[in-house]
Amino acid sequence: MEKINVLVVEDNPLEREALVEVLENNNYNITGIADNFKAALAIYLNQKDIDIVIIDIFLGEHPEGILFAETINQLEYPKKPFLFLTSSIDKELFERAKATMPFNYMVKPFNELELLFSLGKAMETFYNQNETIADNDKGAIVTPDCLYIQKGNSLKKVLLDQIIFIQVEGRYCNIITEKGKFVILISLTKVIELLDSKIFGRVSRNFIVNLQKIEEIFPNDNLIMMLGGYKVTFSDKYKSIIKKHIILK
Amino acid sequence: MLISKCSSIFFFSLCIICYAQNSKKQSKPYFFKTLKEKSQHLINDDFFDKSRSFFLNQEWDSILVHTSLLEQKVPESTEVKDYGHFFRGYGFLKKGLLSESENEFYKISKDFEFALRVIMYQGEINLMSSKYEKAIEKFKILEDKPLDLGFKRSNILFNLGLCYLHLKKFKRANKYLKKSLKLYEEKKDTTELVGAYAYLGSLYYEQYKDDIAIPYFQRAYDLAKNVDDFTLKRDAAKNMAIVEENRKDLVAALLYRKEYEQWKDSLNDQNKIWQTAQFEKKFAIAQKEKEVNVLKAENRAQVAERNTILYAAIGLFLLLIVISFFYRKNIKSKKTISLQNEKLDALNTTKDRLFSIVSHDLRSSVNTLKLSNKKLLANLEAENFDGVHQLLLKNSALVGGAYNLLDNLLNWALLQTKQAYFEIKELQLFFAVEHVAFNYLPLIKEKEIHFENKVPKSVKALADKESLKIILRNILDNAIKFSESNDSIKIYTQEAKEDRINIVIEDTGLGMDEETRLRLLRAKVSTVNERKHKNIIGSGLGLQLCKSMIQKNKGEFLIESELGRGTKMIVSLPKSPD
Numbered sequence: 001m002e003k004i005n006v007l008v009v010e011d012n013p014l015e016r017e018a019l020v021e022v023l024e025n026n027n028y029n030i031t032g033i034a035d036n037f038k039a040a041l042a043i044y045l046n047q048k049d050i051d052i053v054i055i056d057i058f059l060g061e062h063p064e065g066i067l068f069a070e071t072i073n074q075l076e077y078p079k080k081p082f083l084f085l086t087s088s089i090d091k092e093l094f095e096r097a098k099a100t101m102p103f104n105y106m107v108k109p110f111n112e113l114e115l116l117f118s119l120g121k122a123m124e125t126f127y128n129q130n131e132t133i134a135d136n137d138k139g140a141i142v143t144p145d146c147l148y149i150q151k152g153n154s155l156k157k158v159l160l161d162q163i164i165f166i167q168v169e170g171r172y173c174n175i176i177t178e179k180g181k182f183v184i185l186i187s188l189t190k191v192i193e194l195l196d197s198k199i200f201g202r203v204s205r206n207f208i209v210n211l212q213k214i215e216e217i218f219p220n221d222n223l224i225m226m227l228g229g230y231k232v233t234f235s236d237k238y239k240s241i242i243k244k245h246i247i248l249k
Numbered sequence: 250m251l252i253s254k255c256s257s258i259f260f261f262s263l264c265i266i267c268y269a270q271n272s273k274k275q276s277k278p279y280f281f282k283t284l285k286e287k288s289q290h291l292i293n294d295d296f297f298d299k300s301r302s303f304f305l306n307q308e309w310d311s312i313l314v315h316t317s318l319l320e321q322k323v324p325e326s327t328e329v330k331d332y333g334h335f336f337r338g339y340g341f342l343k344k345g346l347l348s349e350s351e352n353e354f355y356k357i358s359k360d361f362e363f364a365l366r367v368i369m370y371q372g373e374i375n376l377m378s379s380k381y382e383k384a385i386e387k388f389k390i391l392e393d394k395p396l397d398l399g400f401k402r403s404n405i406l407f408n409l410g411l412c413y414l415h416l417k418k419f420k421r422a423n424k425y426l427k428k429s430l431k432l433y434e435e436k437k438d439t440t441e442l443v444g445a446y447a448y449l450g451s452l453y454y455e456q457y458k459d460d461i462a463i464p465y466f467q468r469a470y471d472l473a474k475n476v477d478d479f480t481l482k483r484d485a486a487k488n489m490a491i492v493e494e495n496r497k498d499l500v501a502a503l504l505y506r507k508e509y510e511q512w513k514d515s516l517n518d519q520n521k522i523w524q525t526a527q528f529e530k531k532f533a534i535a536q537k538e539k540e541v542n543v544l545k546a547e548n549r550a551q552v553a554e555r556n557t558i559l560y561a562a563i564g565l566f567l568l569l570i571v572i573s574f575f576y577r578k579n580i581k582s583k584k585t586i587s588l589q590n591e592k593l594d595a596l597n598t599t600k601d602r603l604f605s606i607v608s609h610d611l612r613s614s615v616n617t618l619k620l621s622n623k624k625l626l627a628n629l630e631a632e633n634f635d636g637v638h639q640l641l642l643k644n645s646a647l648v649g650g651a652y653n654l655l656d657n658l659l660n661w662a663l664l665q666t667k668q669a670y671f672e673i674k675e676l677q678l679f680f681a682v683e684h685v686a687f688n689y690l691p692l693i694k695e696k697e698i699h700f701e702n703k704v705p706k707s708v709k710a711l712a713d714k715e716s717l718k719i720i721l722r723n724i725l726d727n728a729i730k731f732s733e734s735n736d737s738i739k740i741y742t743q744e745a746k747e748d749r750i751n752i753v754i755e756d757t758g759l760g761m762d763e764e765t766r767l768r769l770l771r772a773k774v775s776t777v778n779e780r781k782h783k784n785i786i787g788s789g790l791g792l793q794l795c796k797s798m799i800q801k802n803k804g805e806f807l808i809e810s811e812l813g814r815g816t817k818m819i820v821s822l823p824k825s826p827d
Contacts, residue, residue: 089663089670089715090668090669090670091667091668091669091670091671093670094670095670107715111684112687113683113684113687114684117684
């Protein structure tokens with residue numbers, strides 16, 4: 001499991017400090033800090049692994065935060081979720097901020113709980129998978145690269161290519177990775193729908209394997225040897241997929 | 250001789266009158282009836298029909314005008330032409346234009362239905378224009394003809410006699426007059442008899458046969474007494490006067506002359522009366538006309554007056570409308586002004602109230618903090634860390650309270666000026682409660698209060714996030730303030746009527762009496778002031794802010810409380826439609 005990379009755009013040192021502290025205490029990784037529009041844009045374009053951006057609307061005297069949001073909305077660059085921080089609930093400013101389609105906003109002062117909840121909500125909104133992580137501590141957001149999962153109050157990230165296989169047990173899924181295993185609350189059909197079928201293949205009623213993590217297949221025994229020494233049995237129904245995969249390989 | 254000639258002129262005129270009366274009284278209706286019957290077959294001719302109707306109605310002028318077209322027209326038959334000339338001639342005769350009349354009568358053909366009558370008229374015209382020979386010619390033709398046309402043989406004989414008399418052929422005159430006299434006597438036609446006697450008298454008088462003449466005059470005079478005609482009476486009296494004068498019987502002559510004068514006067518009187526009547530009639534007509542004119546003028550005046558009144562009324566009405574319009578506008582603006590005044594007053598009171606809150610509550614907390622900080626420094630110098638810790642805890646509580654107060658003030662101001670962003674969205678109430686409560690967890694722990702958020706995660710309501718947080722924060726703040734150690738605070742939701750969801754913040758704290766409860770629900774910012782619990786900071790502003798914000802969220806606010814047992818604050822919000 002990886003930490004979530006957060007870009008913090010905030011000019012007030014005290015508030016920035018408090019924000020960073022809260023995030024770090026909750027196992028977020030601060031991948032960059034900017035106190036103005038230019039610096040923020042530079043970090044945004046250089047850092048490839050940003051998961052979410054927190055933007056203060058007022059940078060200095062002007063609402064440069066909104067300008068930043070407007071700019072990244074215009075860019076031909078993989079979009080990242082962002083949320084606004086503001087100490088003002090001025091109507092005009094809010095309307096302008098809203099026009100940039102932020103994935104969430106927070107009114108200062110906010111407490112730890114609100115911040116974490118808002119981050120989760122922003123992710124849900126951005127990936128259009130509502131009520132997956134913010135509401136329950138076993139939920140997950142499935143993206144083309146990774147799974148975002150709720151671990152306690154904070155978010156964690158699991159890269160998809162670290163997953164060896166997924167075992168379904170009722171409403172829950174056991175995710176087995178190279179670094180460990182965990183349980184998420186997600187239905188099998190949804191998982192299959194969201195995962196790339198070229199990488200993940202269903203081998204039986206309960207098992208989905210990462211096709212790239214297959215070490216060896218024993219067709220006679222209906223057995224697949226996975227990376228890390230895991231053994232997975234496959235049913236005849238899904239044999240064809242395995243065969244196809246082998247041929248392709 | 251001169252005198253007698255003079256008298257004969259009188260008789261001549263008398264004769265014409267006789268004749269005219271005769272034709273008017275008797276022969277006309279009969280003749281008209283005959284003419285109508287005999288000409289019935291020509292009725293299809295428009296020209297004829299019109300002429301005849303004028304003729305029958307004796308409208309002589311109309312006939313003359315109408316038949317003047319006769320020459321220009323080519324009448325369809327000689328009969329119609331003859332009738333035309335006849336009507337025209339008759340008309341001229343009646344108007345006294347003798348030569349024109351004679352002309353017309355000459356144009357009539359011999360085959361005309363009423364040819365004999367035409368001849369008679371010609372004879373009469375000749376007689377009247379003193380062409381006695383010609384007249385005799387005409388009358389001679391008629392002498393032996395059968396007379397069924399409504400004129401009398403006696404008249405013709407009389408006229409013949411008259412002609413001969415004028416020609417001084419006394420013998421013949423005597424013969425015809427005697428004949429006619431005989432006929433008149435047979436018919437007992439007194440009027441005609443007077444004329445006949447008078448003429449016979451003058452016949453003999455002209456021949457100086459006074460002895461024969463005088464009895465005739467006498468008879469004429471006697472008969473005239475029984476006649477109504479003043480002219481006859483006058484002429485008879487005059488004749489007698491002349492005769493007596495010539496006989497040198499001057500006394501009798503004078504008597505007759507007097508009678509003559511009397512009759513003349515009567516005649517004049519009659520004429521005068523008639524003239525007077527005519528004049529009166531004219532005068533009456535003029536009077537009537539005047540009256541009519543006056544009435545007309547009056548009418549016009551009335552109409553004018555009525556119009557004037559009408560215009561005035563319309564004008565006044567319009568004026569009234571305009572006035573009432575402006576009056577209403579004025580009243581409206583006055584109302585608006587007074588409303589605005591009230592509003593301003595309310596706002597002013599609110600502002601004063603807020604100032605007093607700021608100046609009192611905030612000042613006192615800051616002042617306490619200031620003093621506390623001095624103490625803190627002293628403690629630090631004395632290295633009394635326990636004391637420092639206690640003071641810091643106290644200070645942070647003070648600052649927290651002051652901050653909340655400030656925040657409420659700010660939010661109140663924003664709410665009043667409507668500058669705050671406000672967006673009603675679907676909210677998960679559990680998280681809202683959780684996030685608000687998070688800030689109070691240390692305080693709750695310190696006061697040893699049991700807190701529970703029992704709102705299910707699935708419950709959602711429609712509200713503006715920030716204002717809901719302010720509402721919940723203030724209510725929770727109050728609940729904590731009025732709770733003591735070991736009290737418990739529970740937050741949960743209830744389904745309510747009409748798609749509403751109730752958020753209940755229930756505490757087992759101090760509670761309040763009914764009066765306070767009602768005052769809190771009723772009160773406005775400007776009126777909430779008194780403090781029941783002196784050791785508890787509170788201005789009432791928080792709750793009033795809650796009420797306003799709940800209202801803005803289309804929600805309702807309820808308080809259930811019992812003194813000493815606790816309070817339930819209920820916020821009722823619209824449920825999100827699932």
